[in-house]
Each structure stands twice: as structure tokens, then as C-alpha cells.
Amino acid sequence: MxxxxxxxxxxxxxxxxxxxxxxxxxxxxxxxxxxxxxxxxxxxxxxxxxxxxxxxxxxxxxxxxxxxxxxxxxxxxxxxxxxxxxxxxxxxxxxxxxxxxxxxxxxxxxxxxxxxxxxxxxxxxxxxxxxxxxxxxxxxxxxxxxxxxxxxxxxxxxxxxxxxxxxxxxxxxxxxxxxxxxxxxxxxxxxxxxxxxxxxxxxxxxxxxxxxxxxxxxxxxEANPQLRAQYLGPGWDAAHVRGTPYNTGDVLQIAQRDVSAKAAGNWSGCHSVAWDADSPAHVGDRGLSNEFTKSGYPLGIMVNRDGERFVDEGSDMRNYTYAMIGRRILAQPGQVAFQLWDAKTTDWLRAEEYRAEVTRHLKGDSLEELAEACAEVGLVNKERFLATVEEYNKSVRPGKWDPAVKDGLSTHGLSIPKSNWALPIDKAPFLAVRVTSGITFTxxxxxxxxxxxxxxxxxxxxxxxxxxxxxxxxxxxxxxxxxxxxxxxxxxxxxxxxxxxxxxxxxxxxxx
Ligand SMILES: Cc1cc2nc3c(=O)[nH]c(=O)nc-3n(C[C@H](O)[C@H](O)[C@H](O)COP(=O)(O)OP(=O)(O)OC[C@H]3O[C@@H](n4cnc5c(N)ncnc54)[C@H](O)[C@@H]3O)c2cc1C
Known part of the structure; x- marks a missing residue:
């Protein structure tokens, strides 16, 4: 060259x-x-x-x-x-x-x-x-x-x-x-x-x-753990990098150093998604790339490793929530969460994000079996996990489910609601995947x-x-x-x- x-x-x-x-x-x-x-x-x-x-x-x-x-x-x-x-x-x-x-x-x-x-x-x-x-x-x-x-x-x-x-x-x-x-x-x-x-x-x-x-x-x-921790805040050095390892912020710093370029915008903010916890931490994979994205949470629910829900999974259409969901996951203990679904919705998950050849599937023919499978990869509180799913299921009201619109099918009475696409998780077999926060760009x-x-x-x-x-x-x-x-x-x-x-x-x- x-x-x-x-x-x-x-x-x-x-x-x-x-x-x-x-x-x-x-x-x-x-x-x-x-x-x-x-x-x-x-x-x-x-x-x-x-x-x-x-x-x-x-x-x-x-x-x-x-x-x-x-x-x-x-x-x-x-x-x-x-x-x-x-x-x-x-x-x-x-x-x-x-x-x-x-x-x-x-x-x-x-x-x-x-x-x-x-x-x-x-x-x-x-x-x-x-x-x-x-x-x-x-x-x-x-x-x-x-x-x-x-x-x-x-x-x-x-x-x-x-x-x-x-x-x-x-x-x-x-x-x-x-x-x-x-x-x-x-x-x-x-x-x-x-x-x-x-x-x-x-x-x-x-x-x-x-x-x-x-x-x-x-x-x-986004690919510089030190600058991430400095500007985005504690814990961000642990986020997984979704893309190139070469976007390390050096030209931003060069422009500020050499021509006093003025900073603008949200320096503590970034785009970050739900991302496969088994993915490489510091660099994206040019072959698999977006296959590590896990944006099927509006179809199910998410719990942290203590078995607690922590976000309204159905607050809006995916395009309007997926870029901030990584921040919510990063704030959870151990920076991980579990996404779960039952047999009614697993067929709606996109193969490009969830196929078993790339993603570790945690499965169960009962919710207890599912909790067991999750516990093998980091779920700490199985009892709370089961209680959370039960409380969620009880809070769901009947209605017409439609993933292509905000269908208003919501939970009732939960401190953290699910505002759309809320179906009970009660039909075997059950599926879960473990996710972390993947940073896209700052x-x-x-x-x-x-x-x-x-x-x-x-x-x-x-x-x-x-x-x-x-x-x-x-x-x-x-x-x-x-x-x-x-x-x-x-x-x-x-x-x-x-x-x-x-x-x-x-x-x-x-x-x-
Ligand atoms: C997995 C993933 C999926 C995404 N999907 C979408 C999507 O579908 N739609 C969308 O709008 N956005 C998406 N984004 C965000 C998207 O990547 C960005 O908005 C866009 O591609 C950024 O383009 P860019 O040209 O600014 O930066 P880049 O495409 O990252 O190019 C920056 C280049 O600068 C080079 N560089 C860095 N430092 C130096 C230096 N000192 N000297 C010389 N070169 C240097 C780097 O090597 C790099 O090649 C996605 C991002 C990721 C990681």
C-alpha cells in the first residue's frame, strides 16, 4: 500500500x-x-x-x-x-x-x-x-x-x-x-x-x-474504555463495543487541543442497546455484527440477575426504545439482564438476532426449569424471578395483541408497568437469553x-x-x-x- x-x-x-x-x-x-x-x-x-x-x-x-x-x-x-x-x-x-x-x-x-x-x-x-x-x-x-x-x-x-x-x-x-x-x-x-x-x-x-x-x-x-468511564460515567468501561475498535475519540481530542474546537451536545450520553452477554467485550465481530443485538424485549419481559423487572419493555415501538435500553441494563447488578418469552411470542423473534447457532438459548418446559437454566449463567434469585413472572402474569388484562402498532395491551397495578404488548408468560416451552449493554456510539x-x-x-x-x-x-x-x-x-x-x-x-x- x-x-x-x-x-x-x-x-x-x-x-x-x-x-x-x-x-x-x-x-x-x-x-x-x-x-x-x-x-x-x-x-x-x-x-x-x-x-x-x-x-x-x-x-x-x-x-x-x-x-x-x-x-x-x-x-x-x-x-x-x-x-x-x-x-x-x-x-x-x-x-x-x-x-x-x-x-x-x-x-x-x-x-x-x-x-x-x-x-x-x-x-x-x-x-x-x-x-x-x-x-x-x-x-x-x-x-x-x-x-x-x-x-x-x-x-x-x-x-x-x-x-x-x-x-x-x-x-x-x-x-x-x-x-x-x-x-x-x-x-x-x-x-x-x-x-x-x-x-x-x-x-x-x-x-x-x-x-x-x-x-x-x-x-x-465509544471504543475507548477510559474516555467512556470519564464522560459517560462509572460502569461504562464495562460496556461491550458493538463496532470498530478504532473509534477511540482521538480526533475529538486533537481538534480541541490544536484548534480549540468547541464541544457540543450530550457528552455523558450514548446509543447503547441490549446486546448478547456472550459477545466479545472490546470489539465488534465483522461477520456476526448485528446478530448480537437483542431487541425482542417488547415481545416479552426483562429481569435482572436478582429476578426483578427494571424497565417498561413496551413503552414505545422498538425504534424509539432500543437505543437507550443498554443504559438501563448497564445500571443493573453485574451489568446483565435476562430477556424472556413463552411459546406465544418466540416465533415473532427475528432469526437474525436470536438464532440458536449464535445465541445461547436458555430453555424450560416450565418456568421453574427456565429459572434453573438462567441460574446456571448468573441468575442469583430464582424465587424472585418466579414471583416476578407470576405478578406480571396476574397484572395482564385481555385484549387484542398487535406488534405492528402500540396496541395498549398493558399491565395493571405494577410499579413498573409494561405499557403495550403485555401477554402473560404462561405457555411452554419458555425461552430466555442473557444480555448486557452494547455501546454503539457516543x-x-x-x-x-x-x-x-x-x-x-x-x-x-x-x-x-x-x-x-x-x-x-x-x-x-x-x-x-x-x-x-x-x-x-x-x-x-x-x-x-x-x-x-x-x-x-x-x-x-x-x-x-
Ligand atoms: C452494530 C451497529 C449497528 C448500527 N446500525 C445502524 C443503522 O442501521 N443505522 C444508523 O443510522 N446507524 C447505525 N449505527 C450507528 C452508525 O454506525 C453511525 O451512525 C455511522 O455509521 C457513523 O458513521 P461515521 O462515518 O461517523 O463513523 P464510522 O463509520 O465509525 O467511521 C469513522 C472512521 O474513523 C476512523 N478513525 C478514527 N480515528 C481516526 C484517526 N485518528 N485518524 C484516521 N481515522 C480515524 C475509524 O477507523 C473509522 O473507520 C450502528 C452502529 C453499530 C456499531
């Missing part, structure tokens, strides 16, 4: 969805610009967290007819069986506000929502293969495929397919990619404008890349100008000339919780804007 060039026009740090979106946008805005992406990971880890995703993109849309032209897996005979509500810009804005307790930055949220549909169309035009997400986002109820939770699109072959498509689009537009190249410092002139980046090429070669514009797209600090990042994603200086309050920031590194949009599929859309929306602005910087210099 040849080393990166000593000069280029636009340098993107980080080769995930946000970085590739920015690079493509820059190359399209100014076809004469030399656009380079560097990434510190080796080739075997290319694609960052993006590679690990399910490729789910949230966008405002006008219903099925609006999305059908984008997708390659829905012939007319299948489309005739689909129910998909319109997801308006108002709906998306409302979801961002309610997920974040009204703390999302309104200017950033507005750009994210308003650009979302156009950004997806742009990706599709550039060869990203979209599909309707039947397996994750629709349930078949009475012969109709009912989409739910405001999220309908994914990429073919998930994150792996998305990274392949980005690479192809980048190559077509002359974008060069160099792995094994870590950014270690940002260089500026006496006026504070970006002039270059110092890098360390594997194994030990320091180089300087001179450039007029830098786009930071190097992910958050919410804290850098402050930017929403129009261009230009980085703001803490010292001057002005933009750092020539510096942009996108993707997980951009702070201010997500707080506490997150509407599923918004991270990729954010990376593309702000990546496009940053790429355009960076290429225009270069164009302006050319004209001088």
Missing part, C-alpha cells in the same frame, strides 16, 4: 458513511479537487462503524409511492400488500424532539430533517442500493405487511453493502483512500486557518499532508455551523477556517435517546454539506 500524498485539496479523516459522503460531495462539487480520505484502521477493518450497521436510514417521506423508485426489492405484486404511513418532516422533527427530551439543537435538527429525503435520493443516484426493510421494520398482520416506527429503508447487504457502494462511487469520482494512516495533529497558519494534518502511517512513519480543507469524520469515543461531539458543518472555535466563537466535522463527531443532535436510523442519515446530510463547502473553499483559492 502506497503512503498518502504530501498534498491534496480536501482531506477527509475517517472512512465511514459520513467521510465517504463528504468526500463524494466535495469531488462532485469541484471535479478538479484532489480529494483524499485517510483512516487509521488497517484494510481488514475498513468502513468503521458504518460497516457494522444494518444500513437503516431514517428519512421523511410521502409514503410507499415516494420510496418505491429508490428500492430494488419490491415488485408491484409485493407492494400491493404493504401498509406504510407517510412519515412527514413534522413526524421526524417530533420524534427527534421527544427522543431527546427537547434538547436536540433545533438548527441542526431542521437541516437533518429537511435534507433527509433529498440526501437519500442523492445516495441512490450515486449507486447506493436501497431496499425496504421487511425483516426489521414490518410485521405481517392479517396478510398485510405493516411498516412501523417511521423507518422503512435499509441498504442491500446492510453496512457491508453500503461501504462497497460508497467505495465504488468514490473511485468513480477520483477519491483516493489510504488506510493505516492515523491523523495525529491539525496544522494551522498564524491566522488560525487549516494548512494540513500530521499523520502516522503504520508502522511508524510520520508524515505531513498539506491541504486547504479538512473534514473530520473519525467517529466518537453523542457528545463538536459544535458546527449547521449550514456547512464548519467547526466553531471555543476561543473565538468563529468558524475555524477550512475545518468541518460530520457523522458521530458532530455534537448536538442526539441526547439521551435516538430515533433508529438517524445516524447514517445525519452523516450523509452533513457530509454532503461539508463536502460542498470544503470544495468551494478550494475553488475560491483557485480563483485568487
Amino acid at each position: 502506497s503512503p498518502p500524498p504530501s498534498t491534496c485539496d480536501v482531506l477527509v479523516i475517517g472512512g465511514g458513511n459520513a467521510g465517504f459522503s463528504a468526500a463524494l460531495s466535495a469531488a462532485q462539487t469541484n471535479p478538479r479537487a484532489h480529494v483524499v480520505i485517510i483512516d487509521k484502521c488497517p484494510a481488514s477493518w475498513a468502513g468503521g462503524n458504518t460497516y457494522f450497521t444494518a444500513g437503516a436510514f431514517r428519512t421523511a417521506h410521502n409514503g410507499l409511492a415516494d420510496l418505491l423508485p429508490l428500492v430494488n426489492n419490491t415488485p408491484p405484486e409485493k407492494a400491493a400488500h404493504i401498509d406504510m404511513p407517510i412519515y412527514s418532516e413534522k413526524d421526524f422533527t417530533h420524534d427527534l424532539n421527544r427522543m431527546t427530551g427537547g434538547r436536540t439543537d433545533p438548527a441542526l435538527a431542521k437541516v437533518l430533517v429537511q435534507d433527509s429525503r433529498e440526501a437519500i435520493g442523492w445516495l441512490a443516484q450515486n449507486g447506493v442500493r436501497f431496499q425496504l426493510s421487511f425483516n426489521r421494520q414490518a410485521y405481517e398482520v392479517n396478510g398485510r405487511l405493516k411498516f412501523w416506527g417511521g423507518l422503512a429503508l435499509k441498504t442491500e447487504d446492510g453496512g457491508k453493502g453500503l461501504v462497497e457502494d460508497h467505495l465504488r462511487a468514490g473511485q468513480k469520482h477520483g477519491v483516493q483512500v489510504f488506510v493505516d494512516t492515523a491523523a495525529t495533529a491539525l496544522l494551522t497558519n498564524p491566522h488560525g486557518a487549516i494548512t494540513g494534518v500530521e499523520v502516522l502511517c503504520r508502522p511508524h512513519q510520520k508524515r505531513t499532508i498539506t491541504t486547504g480543507a479538512v473534514i473530520l469524520a473519525a467517529g466518537g469515543f 453523542f457528545g461531539g463538536l459544535a458546527v455551523n449547521p449550514e456547512t458543518a464548519a467547526v466553531i472555535s471555543e476561543t473565538t466563537g468563529a468558524e475555524v477556517p477550512g475545518l468541518y466535522c460530520v457523522g458521530e463527531m458532530l455534537g448536538g443532535i442526539f441526547h439521551d435517546n435516538y430515533p433508529g436510523g438517524s445516524g447514517l442519515t445525519s452523516g450523509t446530510v452533513f457530509g454532503r454539506r461539508a463536502g460542498r463547502a470544503a470544495a468551494e473553499d478550494v475553488g475560491a483559492r483557485d480563483r485568487l
